[in-house]
Amino acid sequence: MSSKKEDPRxxxxxRLLKExxxxxxxETQSLQELTVQKVTARAELNRATFYFHYLDMRDLxxxxxxxxxxxxxxKLSPLLGLERGNMEHLLTFLDYFYExxxxxxxxxxxxxxxxxxxxxxxxxxxxxxxxxxxxxDRENVSKxxxxxxxxxxxxxxxxxxxxYSSEYIAQQMxxxxxxxx
Numbered sequence: 001m002s003s004k005k006e007d008p009r010x011x012x013x014x015r016l017l018k019e020x021x022x023x024x025x026x027e028t029q030s031l032q033e034l035t036v037q038k039v040t041a042r043a044e045l046n047r048a049t050f051y052f053h054y055l056d057m058r059d060l061x062x063x064x065x066x067x068x069x070x071x072x073x074x075k076l077s078p079l080l081g082l083e084r085g086n087m088e089h090l091l092t093f094l095d096y097f098y099e100x101x102x103x104x105x106x107x108x109x110x111x112x113x114x115x116x117x118x119x120x121x122x123x124x125x126x127x128x129x130x131x132x133x134x135x136x137d138r139e140n141v142s143k144x145x146x147x148x149x150x151x152x153x154x155x156x157x158x159x160x161x162x163x164y165s166s167e168y169i170a171q172q173m174x175x176x177x178x179x180x181x
Contacts, residue, residue: 014053016043018064025103031110034061065113068104069120071096076124090174094166101158108155117154121147 020042024034034057040050054060075096078089097104107113125143150173157169 010053013043013045013049014063016045017050017053017060018067019043021060021064022103025106029102029106031061031106065107065116068100068107069116072120079124079128090170091166094169094173097154097158098166101162105158108158114151114155118147118151121150 017039020039021034023042024038025031036047036050036057039057039060040047050060054063072093075089075093079093122143125146129143153169153173157164161169
């Protein structure tokens with residue numbers, strides 16, 4: 001079976017459109033500012049190119065969010081097999097949020113993004129428990145509670161606690177993430 005490679009021009013166009021979205025979000029801090037016209041102008045592409053790759057702005061945003069989750073998965077996967085108490089990869093994960101805080105703050109305003117990130121964290125907690133062969137008992141904290149706690153910390157940090165370093169947040173979270181999962 002032959003796999004069809006995507007045209008390099010298509011890859012470039014999609015990358016430029018996604019970068020334009022992020023650039024506009026960082027600048028305006030508003031999803032309402034995103035329009036096909038503004039995104040294509042920033043990407044220096046035409047509307048036909050946009051519609052060749054995406055149905056609408058919602059479709060493009062969905063792809064941007066998928067890219068974020070792909071990046072987060074790569075940052076979190078090394079944490080799956082680590083013993084409790086190791087914070088090195090947690091810092092990498094938190095650095096991603098800090099580095100992208102300007103546009104993530106905008107996405108955090110969307111309930112759908114919050115819900116998706118909550119589910120993503122819950123899946124990670126369960127995968128970590130499975131990898132470490134942690135048996136569920138009455139003493140274990142629910143993965144839903146852990147995910148809600150982590151999400152709450154991330155949202156607070158990105159919105160209000162920007163002056164705290166990744167290291168400080170990792171120290172605060174490590175009790176929950178590395179010792180409770």
